[in-house]
Amino acid sequence: MTTSHPDRAFYDTVMVPNYNPAGVIPVRGEGSRVWDQQGREYLDLAGGIAVTALGHAHPRLVAALTGQAGRLWHVANVFATEPAMTLAGRLTELTFADRVFFANSGAEANEAALKLARRYAYDRGETARTEIIAFEQGFHGRTLFTVTAGGQPKYTEGFGPLPGDIRHVPYNDIAALEAAVSSRTCAVLVEPVQGEGGVTPADAEFLAAARRVCDEHGALLIFDEVQTGVGRTGDLYAYMGYGVEPDILTTAKALGNGIPISAMLTREAVAQVFQPGTHGSTYGGNPLACAVAAEVIDIVSQPDVLAGVRERGERLRAGLERINAAHGCFAEIRGRGLLVGAQLVPEWAGRARDILRAALDEGVLTLIAGPDVVRLAPSLIIPEAEVDEALVRLERAVARVAGA
Numbered sequence: 001m002t003t004s005h006p007d008r009a010f011y012d013t014v015m016v017p018n019y020n021p022a023g024v025i026p027v028r029g030e031g032s033r034v035w036d037q038q039g040r041e042y043l044d045l046a047g048g049i050a051v052t053a054l055g056h057a058h059p060r061l062v063a064a065l066t067g068q069a070g071r072l073w074h075v076a077n078v079f080a081t082e083p084a085m086t087l088a089g090r091l092t093e094l095t096f097a098d099r100v101f102f103a104n105s106g107a108e109a110n111e112a113a114l115k116l117a118r119r120y121a122y123d124r125g126e127t128a129r130t131e132i133i134a135f136e137q138g139f140h141g142r143t144l145f146t147v148t149a150g151g152q153p154k155y156t157e158g159f160g161p162l163p164g165d166i167r168h169v170p171y172n173d174i175a176a177l178e179a180a181v182s183s184r185t186c187a188v189l190v191e192p193v194q195g196e197g198g199v200t201p202a203d204a205e206f207l208a209a210a211r212r213v214c215d216e217h218g219a220l221l222i223f224d225e226v227q228t229g230v231g232r233t234g235d236l237y238a239y240m241g242y243g244v245e246p247d248i249l250t251t252a253k254a255l256g257n258g259i260p261i262s263a264m265l266t267r268e269a270v271a272q273v274f275q276p277g278t279h280g281s282t283y284g285g286n287p288l289a290c291a292v293a294a295e296v297i298d299i300v301s302q303p304d305v306l307a308g309v310r311e312r313g314e315r316l317r318a319g320l321e322r323i324n325a326a327h328g329c330f331a332e333i334r335g336r337g338l339l340v341g342a343q344l345v346p347e348w349a350g351r352a353r354d355i356l357r358a359a360l361d362e363g364v365l366t367l368i369a370g371p372d373v374v375r376l377a378p379s380l381i382i383p384e385a386e387v388d389e390a391l392v393r394l395e396r397a398v399a400r401v402a403g404a
């Protein structure tokens with residue numbers, strides 16, 4: 001039976017069971033607040049997994065979307081469109097990159113990056129240079145190539161045969177990286193902050209070493225900024241804060257604030273490998289998504305917005321420290337800007353999901369990154385009073401879990 005207000009039980013009858021969503025169904029959002037079918041209000045510290053960087057229903061984004069919706073939705077890449085060119089122009093002005101390829105998800109942007117790296121070596125006659133170095137605990141998406149590049153074996157289990165010549169080394173381990181990269185390496189793929197893997201920032205020396213070994217061995221350096229990009233860390237892209245430039249960068253999530261879009265950015269010489277016919281996507285560069293993303297980039301790239309991310313990040317971390325002082329639950333509070341992870345102490349091991357559930361009951365949306373890390377990725381412009389209010393609710397949730 002279908003109704004205009006299906007309930008959560010209906011979900012279990014019609015959806016492939018690869019997700020296990022919460023019991024409540026959000027129906028409306030405004031800024032950093034969300035309401036469910038029963039009209040109950042929640043403060044959003046999850047941001048749809050680091051996506052809604054400007055909150056829900058931001059007036060400028062609604063105007064960009066509805067304005068474009070009344071003009072042109074889709075013509076495919078047999079035509080150039082104004083929104084795609086405008087967005088590509090902004091991204092190349094604001095970053096290291098000379099060229100942009102658009103896709104629809106983080107995984108697709110990474111898929112394009114990995115294919116580009118392989119093809120770059122091939123086109124230069126280096127047909128043996130096929131190895132990709134990635135990192136343990138890394139996450140790059142769920143296509144077969146990207147899930148294999150990810151560093152958590154549980155996500156590839158049962159999906160073989162997997163794409164070959166991908167090797168994983170420990171994250172933040174310079175010696176292991178130096179030992180792994182060789183003249184057979186076509187690319188090193190790394191997240192500047194591992195998001196899904198536990199909110200683990202790279203050491204600055206580690207990213208600098210990655211740049212150096214790639215240069216020494218003629219490999220391309222790919223930064224997966226799907227989660228860290230578009231202001232999340234307090235810089236427009238995290239590489240800017242680290243002062244290390246990649247050859248290829250992937251960006252998605254916050255780029256469309258919830259409208260599916262991703263991009264792969266690269267330098268001129270590398271971009272030239274993707275000549276007509278080599279790679280593509282029906283929806284990539286879709287005018288609706290590009291119109292929204294251009295507005296997102298205009299807003300987030302403002303220096304006061306980026307400074308606000310750093311201030312709010314401090315405020316959030318200070319609040320988590322206070323919760324920790326009262327309950328002794330966190331071993332470490334880490335991250336950059338508004339990508340924050342709180343690692344549970346061993347006595348609380350495996351209870352991140354309990355905290356997430358209790359937080360939902362208390363009216364605050366949170367994330368986890370594995371069983372032992374509570375992860376927060378709110379809107380970059382969440383009002384400070386709402387940060388404080390969300391922390392009060394979160395403390396109540398932690399107290400409940402402590403008492404359980």
Ligand code: PLP
Nearest residue numbers: 105106107139140141195226227
């Ligand atoms: N790369 C990183 C660093 C991510 O965090 C994610 C998603 O969490 C992805 C890639 C995959 O993005 P998508 O789910 O849009 O394919």
